[in-house]
Amino acid sequence: MSIYKSAIDNPVTTILVYVAVVIIGVFAFLQLPVDRFPQMDPPYITVMTTYPGASASEVEANVTKLVENSLNSVDNLKRLTSTSKDNYSTVLLEMEWGSELDEAMNDIRSYVDMLKDNLPSGCTNPYIFKFNSSAAPVIVYSVTADDSYAGLDKIMNDVVVPQLNRVDGIGNISVSGAPERYVYIDVDQNKLDAFGIPLESIGTAVSANNLNVSGGVVKMTREQYNLQIRSEYVLSREIEDIVVTTTPSGQKVFVKDVASVRDTIKDLSLDEKINGRDGVRMRISKQTGANTVKICRDVRKEIETLKHNLPSDIDIRVLFDTSEDIENSINSLEESILYALLFVVLVVFLFLGKWRATFIIGITIPIALIVGFIYLWFVGSSINIISLCSLTVAIGMVVDDAIVVLENISKHIDRGSSPREAAIYATNEVWISVIATTLVIAAVFIPLTMLKGMAGVLFKELGWIVTIVVSTSTVVAITLTPMLASKMLKPRKVSVDEKGRLVEGKQNKDWYENSVVRVLDKIDDWYANLLRFCLRNKAGTLIVALLLFLGSLVFVINGSIGTDFMQQTDNSRISINIELQNGTKIEQTLLTARALEGRIRELVPELERIATTAGTNDASGVSAIFNNTTNNTISMTVVCVKKNERKRSIFDIAEVLREEIAKYPEIVRYQCVVSSGFGGGGSGASTVNVEIYGYDFDATNIVAGEVSEAIRARVEGARDIKIGRDKDRPELNVVIDKEKVSSLGLSSSTVSTYIRNRVSGLTVGYLKEDGDEYPIVLRLQEENRNSLSDIMDLTIPTPAGGRVKLGEVATVEEYFAPPKIDRKSRQRYISISVTPYKVSLGDLAAQISTVMEDINMPNGITYVLSGDYEEQQESFGNMALLLFLVLMLVYVVMASQFGSFSKPAIIMLAIPFAVTGVIIALLITKTSLDLIGALGLIMLTGIVVKNGIVLVDYINLMRDRGYELGEAIALSGRSRLRPVLMTALTTLLGMLPMALSTGEGSEMWHPMGVVVIGGLLVSTLITLIVVPVFYAVLSRHGERDKEEKQRKEYIFMKLNPDAEPIKQ
C-alpha cells in the first residue's frame, strides 16, 4: 500500500497527523527566542601575560615571542596576532569558525603550562580566556542628571542596578562614567614650604585622626560596657580643622592653612555627554542563550517603573538597543514572508482559477513552514535573520510539489475519473518525479551545511531549514494534497436528459474562463509555435543563445560588476573616533568635542541623538603624560532616524561628517565608521587592510605613511584610512642623579615615592557615609604640578629634616616610545585599514593593489592585502568549491532519475543562462556580488534545474507514447508551459519582497533576491527554448528505440514446429 493511497483511505488520520504537527509547531514557535543571528561563538581565544616593569619591546622579545612560538602549533589555528605593550603581552588566537573551542582551550592551556618555566621571572601566569558573544551589551542606556549628577553613582548602584538585576536572563550590568565621590586635599606647595613641613606629614595627621578603635571593656558594678573610641570623620569639613603640626612659636598649623579640602566627584578624565548633558552610560548584557528581545522589553518596562522612584532631574534614555534592530529586521522579514505568501497564493489562483484548488495548495505553506520552526526548536536555535530568510527562500518552493500533483489530479478529473481514483492515479504518475525534484533541492542545500568558516556558520541553518521545509512540502504533496483533492474537488457534472441521453455539466463560462484562460491558451499556442520555429532553426537558436551568454560575460571581464564580502547595512548609526595631538589635555579635547557636537547638530538634521565620550577613566593631571592615557581621544555615537524616514543614506551622512571633521586642524586622525555588515553588534565596516610586515619600526612607519598617503591621493572611494600603529607617545622621564640623592640620605625609590605622592596623590583614608567609603586623596593642587617647571620645582623632604627641590637632584627628559607592538603570524606588522565609499570592496582592493605596486618597498619589508577582503577571497573560494559540489550532486540525482548520462547535461545547460540573468540583474540594480549573492547563485542551480526536469521528463513520456521527436517536444512544451511558469513565478514572487524591501537590515539579503529573480527570469525564458532545442540536437539518433532493437533479436517467429528435430 503506497503512502498516498493510505492517506486517501484514512482522511481522518491524515488530517489529525497534520493537526498534531501544526500544534507542536505552534508550541515550538512560541518557545523560540528571538535573536539577531544563530548562536555562534566567535572563535577567538586570548592569552594575556603581565610582565610588570618591562617596556613594550622587552615584553615582545621575552614574553610574546615565547608564547607565540609555543601556541603556533595549536590545532585549527587560523591566525595568530599579538600586541605587546608596556607591562602587558596579549596573544590573540583566531581559530577556524565552527571548531570546538573548549578543546582548543585545553590544548592552549597545556601548551602554556609547558611554557611557564621559560618565561622571565617576574612574569605572572598567562591568563587564557575566550571571547564570549553574550558579553556584548544588548541594551545601553544613557542616564543624565543635573542636580543629582554628583550622587548618580550611588543612585545607580543602590537603586537602578539592583532592581534591573531582577530581570530574568540578565547577565551583567556595568555603569561607566559615573561620578565617583572623592575627598581631595589640595595642598599649596608654597605654603607648605613656608611652614617647612613635608606633604606626607599632612597625610599622617589626617589619617591619624580618622579611626575607630575598641578600647576594651569597662566593668561597672552591675553592667559591662564596651569602650569604643570613635574619631572617624563624619563630615569632610572636619578635615580642615585637623592640626598638622605646631610651629616652634607655638602656633598651630591646621590643614586649612596649607590646603583646601574639596568634597567632590573624581577629577575629570572621562567625560560622558549625552545630547550635551552630563551623564553616565549603563551597559546591560544578557546570559548566554537568553532571549534578547524579551530581556530588552523587560528592562524597558523595569526602567519605566524605576523612573518614579528617581529624582525628577534624572533622565534615563535608550542609547543603543540591539532588540530594536533585531525587532526591525525580524519585522521586515516577517513582512516579506507575508507578502511572499500572498503573491504565491495569488499566482496559484491565477493559474488554476479555483478557490478549492488554491486552498489545497496554499495549506502546504503553513504546514511546511511550521515544521521549520519545529526544527529550530529541536536544535535550540532561535527566530533570527537567517532562519526567517530561509523560510522566505523556501516559500516559493514549497508549493511546487503540490502544484504538480494537483494539476495532474485536475487533469484526471477532467478526463472523467472520480476524485478518489483521480487522486490515486495522478499521484502515482508524478510522485517519483516530485521526489526527484526535492532531491535536487536537497542536493543544493545540504552541501551548504558542510561549509566551513564564517560562511558555514551563516548558511548551516539555511541549508537545513530549506531542505527540511521542502522535504516536508513533498510529503504533504503526496499525502495531504491528494487526500484533500479526493474530498474537496468535484467530479465533472454529468446527468441524463429526459430522452435518456448523457448530458455534460454546463461549462459555465465565468470571468475566469473568459479572461485568464483565454490569455493563457494564447500564450500556450504562441509558445508552441515559437518552439516549432526554433526546432526548425536549431543552429540559429543555439548561436543566438551562446552569443547572449558570452555577451553577458563581457561585463564580468571588464569589471562592471563589483564584489563585496557583505553588503553594508544602513542601521542609522555612525561611530566617530577622533584623535587629537598626543598629550592633549582632556579639557582641550572637550572643547573640540563640544564644538563638533554643535556642528553635527547643524549638519545632520536627521539626527536623533548623539553621545560623546572623551578620555578614559584614569587619573588626571600631569600623570596623564606618565601613564598611557588617551585623553586626546573622542568617541561619538551619532544616531539618525530610521532609514526610510530620511533621504540621505547613512553613508552619505558619514561622508558629510568626514568633510567637516577634516577642517579641524587639531584633529590628527579620525574615522566615521558606519557599523554594518556581519556581526551586528557593531563590528565596524567592511575594510580592505594593507598589512606591512617588517621588523624596523621606523622603516615600516615610513612605508605605512607613504602607503596611506598614496591611497588617500590616488584611490577614489577610499575612506577612513587608519594606520593601526599608534604614534610614538611622548613621555616625561625623570632621571635621578643617584650620587646627589645619596648624599642627601635619599634613594631613587624614596624620591620616586615622593614624586608619586605629590603628582598622582596619596590615599590617606576613607570618609564613611551610609556604609559607603569614599577615598580621601592628598596631593598638590593643580597649579603646582601641571608644567615641566612645576615638576622640577617639587619639594622633596630629606631624612635630615631638610628640603630639596627635585630639579636639584634630577633632570626631566621628554622622549618618545612606541606604545605597543603589533605582530601577526609572528612578525611585526602595521595594518592600514581602508573603508570603501560608493565602491565595492573588490574594486577597492584592486585599486589599492595597483597603488601598492608603485610603492618602493625597502629590503625586508613585505605587504599583504587582508581584512574583510581576505575573508571575501576565502569565502568566494569556498563558494566556488561548493558550486562544483552542488553541480556534481545535482547531476547525480538527475542522471539516476532519467537513467541517462546525457539528459542531465541538457537540463544543466540552463545554468549558464541563469548566470546571464544574474549578471543583467546585478547591472540593472547596481548591486555588487557578495557572499549572499553568491549563495543565491548556488541556489539558482537547483531552482533552474527543476524547471528542466519537469520539461524533459514530459518529453521522454511523449516519445515513449510514440510521438515523433519534434512533435513530442512541441507538445510537451505546450503542456508543461503552465506548470513551469507557475513554479518559476511562485519562486520568483516569493523572493520579490526580499529584493524590494527597504526595511532595517534588508540590505544584507537584497543581493540574494536580485540574483535569484534575475537568474530565474532569464533562465526560465531562455531554457524554455534552448533546452528543448538542445534536446532535439542530442536525441536525433533515436535512443528511445531500444524496444525495436530488442524485437529484432526475436527469432522464434521463423521456427517451424513441424520440422524434424536436429539429431545430436
Next chain:
Amino acid sequence: MKAVFIVFNQANTARVEFMLDELKIAGFTLFEEVQGRGSNGGVPHRGTHAWPEMNSALMTVVEDEKVDELLLTVRKLDMRNKEVGVRAFVWNIEKEV
C-alpha cells in the same frame, strides 16, 4: 469470435506482446503475476521460496480465422525454450457489447 487465453512464463512477456503486434492483434487483457502449475511436467510457478518463478496470463478475443495462426505462433514461441514455456487455450465468445 474466440477468446484465446495465453499463460506464459513472465520471461516471455515482451515476446508475447511482440507476437500479438506481428499478428496485428490490438486488443488484449493482461493478468500480471499469476501462479500456476502444469499438468505435463515442468516446475510449478508459485512465487514462493521453493518455486520462485511466476506466470502472466493474457486473454485476447480474436476473429475465428486468426485463431489457428495465433496458436501456431504460440507453439513456435514454446519451442524456443521448453523451460520457459507458454500455453494457449481457446473458447467461444457467446455475446459481446
